[in-house]
Amino acid sequence: MNQKLKNSILFRVALAMAAIVSLSFAGMFSSVFIAQTSEGFAAAINQAGTLRMQSYRIASSLVHHLATDTPYSEAATRRLVEEFEQRLLSERIHHVVSEDGNPVVFLAYRVVEDQWSNIMRPALNNYMRSTDIDPLLLDLQPVDDARQFYLSNVDGFVDNIHLLVKALEIEAENKIQQLRILQIFILILTLIVIAIIMRFMQMSVLSPLKKLMSAASAVRKGDFSVRAAVKRDDELGRLGTAFNTMSENLSEMYAELEHRVKQKTADLERTNRSLELLYMTAKRLSESPISQDVMTEVIQDIEEQIGILSGTVCLGKPGDPVAYRMASTGQNTTWNVNEGDALNCERCFGKGEAHTFKVRLGTPREHSVYSIPIVDQDRQYGVLLVELNSNDKLDDWKKRLLETVASHIALALNMTEKASQSRMLALSEERSVIARELHDSLAQSLSYLKIQVSRLEKSILSEADMRQSLDISDGIRDALNDAYRQLRELLTTFRLRINEAGLAAALEETVREFDDRSDVDIELVSRIGNCQFGANAEIHLIHIIREALANILQHAQASKARVLLQCDAEGKATLLIEDNGIGLLEKQAQQHHYGLTIMQERAGGLGGKLEVSHPDAAGTTLKLTFEI
Template sequence: MLFVKRSVTSSIARMLIAIVILSILSTGLALVTLAASRTDAEAINISGSLRMQSYRLAYDLTTNSPYLNSHIRQYDMSLNAPALKEIDSFYFPHDIQLKYQTLLDRWKILEYELNQGNGDMYISQLAEYVNQINEFVLAIQIFSELKLKTAGTISIASFLLTIGLVFFVIHFSRRKIVAPLNQMVAASHYIQTGHFDHQPLDTTQPNELGVLANAFTSMSSDLAKLYQSLAEKVEEKTVKLTQANRSLGVLYDCLQALSVSQVDRQCFEQVLHIVCNSENLVIIRLEVQDSGEGRWVLEEGKEDNSRDWHHLVLQQDEQILGKLSWQCADEDAVHPQLIGNVGNILSRGIYFNRAQKRYLQVLLMEERATIARELHDSLAQSLSFLRIQLTLLKRVVPSNNDRAMVVIADFDQALSSAYRQLRELLATFRLTIQEADLHEALNQLITPLQAQTEVPIHIHCALSSQALNAQQQVHALQIVREATLNAIKHAKAKNIYVNCESTKDGYNLITIIDDGMGIKSLDEPEGHYGLNIMSERACRLGGTLAISRQEEGGTCVRLIFPQQ
């Protein structure tokens, strides 16, 4: 804590008090001088009248005037007037008091001579007495003038001293107050413009301004540090805001890439491309896993074996959907929160892709179920009616009519074939698959088939669900169902294997293999259309269907088609 040794206010107050005291003293002395001179004029007037009265007494003596006694009393009253009695005061000079006392004593002698009738004695001494009066009047006049000169000198000296003190106060104020304040004002303007390298202030003054300059300098130093800290924080916040703005742009582009009616492989590839370019990544890889062994892998960039991998698990509603992996060209340039947000976007995209696929698959199943109901309510009813009519016709036509019986037999065979084909179509159309996940859909498909046989059906699914769209999955599952059902009915196998995987050149491969007696012929038996329907479905998938008999026994149904 700083202490004030010599306060500016105290110094100015002392100077002002000195001016006030000087003014009081000068005014007091002037007033005392004037007060002492208030009767000088009267004293001079009365003293001057004594000469006239002295001559009047001489005239009264020569003319035997009857007013002599009254004039003597009047002279005595004038000589003892109060104005002349003040001459005995302490502030009158001693010579004046002595002259006055001499006049009093001489008057007593002259008054005695007058009262004794010695007029000649009075007249003989009158000239000398009048000279004494003149000297007395002159002394009073000189003393009065001296007092006036003294009052004037005191006033002039007081005025000059007052002016000197005023100039000293002004000089002191300019040097000790105004100059330091101007320096502080200039320093404050420097600080206001953000410059803290102002001229050094005088902190050595032992007064309030020295304390203020010291505090101002300390405050300026603290403000410089604070300003520097704030500048660094603003720069840091600017960098963060720039990063946040860039991150928002990347997230917006990623959301735009996934905001389409059909989320497919190209959408995810576009997201990976955006993130890889924005974050300057060496490589970014998206791995989507199914409930089985299926993996869907997308990559952007080229792997660098000398760099470390970073991983982020993708999950939605506590369900693990896959993994996002990347390699950084610059570890500090990658924003972890951005990657996390991109991971959330990809998780939602994968979840939406599966939900969208499930929705389209349900629509297909509902459409096929509707067709099955229509076939059952129309064509199946018609075929049943025809079979009943055919039975009635057999009863009506005589059995010995060979020609009619041949026609009826042919008609019965065609009707039975149509009815069997219709049942196969109905069974196909009534297939219900609710799962979008390929592995789960296979399990849902194989479970009712496994209930129809004791032959174990083995499923190995290494094909990702994202490699097939809803329509492809429905057709592929129908082919799997038909092939598996044929193996159950005709192969007499001990094991049936269903394998789903992807080839090295990016195609989807599904094989249904049994270890039974093998297919006898690739020609469709009369009245059966399963193989033809399977081939037609393979054509719709844009792929090929190959059915072959294995050398070690059994049949292999091989379906290969491109990914979506």
């Protein structure tokens, strides 16, 4: 038999059920068989019991025939004998009495049958033959002898019949006892089979199922290390093996998921640290000018987020003999690179690429230094050096992060350099403007004064009319006053700054200043909204407005003035300055043409167009239009 089939629970349960069914059928079939075999015993016992009564009836008929001597009694005796023989030889008795049956019953029957056939029936036959003779010729002696013989043997014959009945009863009881024993035996076998099945179910089914349920409960709670201790070569054993395999796979899968979650968490933490470092770097480099303190804070941020020993920022480029150490958090200011005795810039800068080299920081133990070039737009400003332990290695993400930080530093240095260049260019332009304004204002006034002084000297030397000398002196005084005024205006203009409040506040402050200095009612209309003017544009606008208002207060003799600045949605700005004065006379235009010239130059710096007009033959309108 196949070992796998032999160990199968279903097969063994099927065998147990088959055994129970077989025992049940055996009990039923044996009961039916014994019942069928015992079916004729009751009739045979009854029939045998009637033989006893029939024997006594024959004896009674013989006695009655002796007393009455009637034909009726003779016929009754004959009929009783025939009935006895029919009953003795009836099928009811022969059905249960056979040579193959119980020998005691068969022997008892044979004794009765032989005694009847050989003793009792011959005596009765003799008696009945004698009674058939004519009574006149009848010899009574044989009849009496036959009668006496039967009567003397009837008790023994009845005893033998009684033994037969007793044997039949015992045989019937034996059949019933056999049925009872068989039923008890089958019941005991059934109980044994049931006990075996219960034990088998307990050991082979319930116990493994309990272990499987316990393991399943542990797995449901998240404990994938538990294993079902079901080591059997049957269905539950294979189920336990499959469960253990599933639990192991789940454990590996959950371990893999936990590993991936931890990895993703580490990646997120690393990304957060990277973003935080980049944000802090950008914030520090943008909020404050680049300095040693700012760079030191940036390096400290790198130490905190990446976990390096120290860092250094050196400014220079490959090939420079000495680099400028801008900031460093290391305790040693001199690094001995390999066998070198001093700071070897060539080793630090390398070939303009990120690389690692070894240093000894005042001790025999070597440290690793990772050098990252500070490069922006193919221009190297220096290197970022990070110190590591000798056995430490930077991960790729740390290298990329350091390269990004280095690019931020390079961008900040580039922006600082460009801002410095822009400031120098603006300073140069402003100096040119100051030079032009000095040339167009004070220089002309001084030239005029020089000419007037020469005239005064000639007048004094030639002893001309005193009146002429006084006129020349008055002209000199007026020129000096005008020069002082121009100087004050220039100083005020040069000191002008646009504060954080913006252009609108600067316009209000300028108009308020001129309004307080004169009786002219100056109105300011500002419609700039959210237009964004550049710093140079704001300075140029304030200078033009101040120059125009100064001319109005000095020469226009106006009582009202209006300053309007507006811009549209397309970014086109318009500056309109109006007054109700006497207008710009030809003489004034010639004497003060330098003011218009300065405003024209500033308008050109804005890329705009400046127009001066007299709309009502009274007053002056100055209009400036430009693109923001």
